[in-house]
Amino acid sequence: MPSRPFDADCIFCKIVSGTIPSACVYEDADVYAFLDINPISRGHALVVPRGHYPTLLDLPAGEGEALLSALRRVAGALMAECGCGGFNCISNNFGVAGQVVPHFHWHIVPRVDGDGLSAWPGGKYKDNAGMGQLAKSIKERAAFDCGGSI
Ligand code: 5GP
Ligand code: ZN
Numbered sequence: 001m002p003s004r005p006f007d008a009d010c011i012f013c014k015i016v017s018g019t020i021p022s023a024c025v026y027e028d029a030d031v032y033a034f035l036d037i038n039p040i041s042r043g044h045a046l047v048v049p050r051g052h053y054p055t056l057l058d059l060p061a062g063e064g065e066a067l068l069s070a071l072r073r074v075a076g077a078l079m080a081e082c083g084c085g086g087f088n089c090i091s092n093n094f095g096v097a098g099q100v101v102p103h104f105h106w107h108i109v110p111r112v113d114g115d116g117l118s119a120w121p122g123g124k125y126k127d128n129a130g131m132g133q134l135a136k137s138i139k140e141r142a143a144f145d146c147g148g149s150i
Helices: 011-016 061-082 128-142
Strands: 024-027 031-035 045-049 086-090 106-111
Touching: 011 031, 011 045, 024 061, 031 061, 045 061, 061 086, 061 106
Parallel strands: none
Antiparallel strands: 024 031, 031 045, 045 106, 086 106
């Protein structure tokens, strides 16, 4: 197997390699998952690729399937154990979005009714034309070939 990227200064690389301890809840050949040391709610877990990829944009396409599969399995285990009615999967990418540890990861945050965890406020586009124009600019710049009804 080709060697994976590793950053000796990265806290998650240290956790994955066992240099620092963690409350592991799941692992396989590609993915490692453990409880967050500062949980938003009971059971809050982090699901990380074993390789050091700073953000989603650095993640090789082939790693996605294993991560998604692990995410689903860990979320199911949390639902079974933590008495939660649902969960949020959140991934912060880059500092402006709140990423503190630059090793790509998903947070799974168990949720219960009335837990008081606030949802993001929903905004509004001025009109459909503005929303459609933004979609057009995004896909044209990225050369994505797709349709759309607005
Ligand atoms: P980020 O803000 O980068 O999306 O999230 C990083 C998360 O890693 C935070 O929720 C933080 O509590 C968690 N974290 C940071 N250091 C450690 C650690 O040493 N052990 C564990 N289990 N979690 C950590
Ligand atoms: Zn790392």
